[in-house]
Each structure stands twice: as C-alpha cells, then as structure tokens.
Amino acid sequence: xxxxxxxxxxxxxxxxxxxxxxxxxxxxxxxxxxxxxxxxxxxxxxxxxxxxxxxxxxxxxxxxxxxxxxxxxxxxxxxxxxxxxxxxxxxxxxxxxxxxxxxxxxxxxxxxxxxxxxxxxxxxxxxxxxxxxxxxxxxxxxxxxxxxxxxxxxxxxxxxxxxxxxxxxxxxxxxxxxxxxxxxxxxxxxxxxxxxxxxxxxxxxxxxxxxxxxxxxxxxxxxxxxxxxxxxxxxxxxxxxxxxxxxxxxxxxx
Numbered sequence: 425x426x427x428x429x430x431x432x433x434x435x436x437x438x439x440x441x442x443x444x445x446x447x448x449x450x451x452x453x454x455x456x457x458x459x460x461x462x463x464x465x466x467x468x469x470x471x472x473x474x475x476x477x478x479x480x481x482x483x484x485x486x487x488x489x490x491x492x493x494x495x496x497x498x499x500x501x502x503x504x505x506x507x508x509x510x511x512x513x514x515x516x517x518x519x520x521x522x523x524x525x526x527x528x529x530x531x532x533x534x535x536x537x538x539x540x541x542x543x544x545x546x547x548x549x550x551x552x553x554x555x556x557x558x559x560x561x562x563x564x565x566x567x568x569x570x571x572x573x574x575x576x577x578x579x580x581x582x583x584x585x586x587x588x589x590x591x592x593x594x595x596x597x598x599x600x601x602x603x604x605x606x607x608x609x610x611x612x613x614x615x616x617x618x619x620x621x622x623x624x625x626x627x628x629x630x631x632x633x634x635x636x637x638x639x640x641x642x643x644x645x646x647x648x649x650x651x652x653x654x655x656x657x658x659x660x661x662x663x664x665x666x667x668x669x670x671x672x673x674x675x676x677x678x
Contacts, residue, residue, distance in 0.1 A: 568637050
C-alpha cells in the first residue's frame with residue numbers, strides 16, 4: 425500500500441528584499457505553535473535586515489562601511505559574519521570577498537554573500553524546535569530542510585535550469601540539510617570575481633548541497649565567482665552539487 429502523503433501547511437512573507445517561504449508538515453504544521461515559530465523566524469530576518477542591509481543607509485553595515493562606526497560599536501554578529509567572509513576569501517584566493525570593487529574601482533563593504541544563508545540558519549531555529557514537525561524554510565530559493573524521521577518522506581527540491589526556468593536540471597531529495605543556488609537566472613549577472621571586479625559569467629549557476637545553509641551559500645557564490653575554476657574548487661572541498669555552464673551544459677559535482 426502506498427503511504428498517504430501528509431498535508432503541507434505553507435506560509436509566505438517578503439523580507440530582506442526577497443520571498444521567504446515556509447512549508448511544514450506533521451504534528452504542529454497548522455497550530456498556534458507553528459504560527460509563533462513563524463513569527464519568531466521572520467522577526468530574526470527583519471533584525472538581520474536592519475543590521476546588515478547595504479540598501480539601508482542607517483544599517484550598521486552601511487555605517488561601518490562609511491567609517492561612521494567601528495566594528496566594536498556594532499552588534500557582535502557583524503564581526504561573526506566578517507570572519508566567515510575572511511575565511512571564504514582565504515579559501516578562494518580572493519575570488520570571494522566581503523569588500524567588493526565598484527565600477528570606480530573603490531572597494532566597498534558588502535557582506536551580502538555571507539548574510540543570506542547565515543540569516544536563514546538562524547531564523548530556522550524556532551521552527552526546528554517544533555516537535556514532530558518537518559520543516560522546509562526557503563529564502564529566495566535557498567533552503568534549509570529537516571525531516572524529523574530520518575527514514576521519513578524527504579523534501580524533494582527542484583533545481584531550476586538558469587537558462588530555461590520551465591525546466592529542472594535535477595531533483596534532489598533532502599532529509600536534513602541545505603540547498604543553495606547562485607546564478608543569473610532571476611537577478612542577472614550580479615556576482616563578480618572580487619579580485620578584478622569582473623562579472624562572473626563563465627557559469628550560469630552553481631547549486632551546492634550540504635549540512636548547513638551558511639557554508640553551502642558561500643561556496644555556491646564562491647564557485648560562481650571562480651568561473652572556469654569553480655567546479656574543480658568545489659571538488660577540492662568535497663562538495664556535492666550541480667553546475668550549469670554558460671552554454672547550458674549541466675555538470676554534477678560529487
């Protein structure tokens with residue numbers, strides 16, 4: 425007999441300039457505990473936006489970048505994010521950096537390549553605390569998945585083809601872990617090689633699958649910035665994922 429699929433409760437909100445979507449199934453998918461956990465998750469993301477947004481002139485990161493405040497005057501989480509960025513810069517020989525060259529060649533503080541995955545890993549905590557409830561929290565297509573029963577029904581994550589959003593490159597079952605994609609499908613070519621400031625256009629998209637969203641999000645962006653060297657770099661880090669080249673060829677990294 426085929427098992428009956430559990431109903432899924434869904435919620436969507438717009439925060440940090442992108443859609444934040446939640447899927448829950450199980451014991452607390454529809455009740456007040458789920459609603460409170462969802463509110464707590466959104467509150468965390470709004471706080472992150474207040475502190476880290478490069479679009480808000482009054483954010484701590486914007487003020488730090490302009491030299492109006494020192495790092496010690498910012499929330500301690502700012503230093504945490506910058507340390508993650510420094511580690512990524514070192515591992516990529518500078519292709520990833522939280523200080524990016526602008527069109528005028530001047531480097532400006534922009535930790536966005538770290539913040540999204542890191543923020544979602546923080547925001548998902550109250551949702552993961554819901555007893556007997558499976559969780560899938562997505563921010564702009566990057567997601568954290570958790571299935572309470574390791575042998576239970578996984579979340580099936582579709583990886584969109586960056587050159588044709590009506591097609592999927594792959595479908596990935598995830599019980600416990602995270603999936604991040606960096607590419608030009610919806611935002612155009614927005615990732616640059618921080619060493620030169622040149623747009624990263626050798627790869628159309630990079631998807632990385634792993635244990636936590638912070639690291640896979642950083643690694644997906646780094647591999648995209650590395651361009652031709654991206655797939656080799658991912659393999660050197662023992663990553664699993666899918667790379668789509670600029671000409672549409674898909675390559676599995678394992």
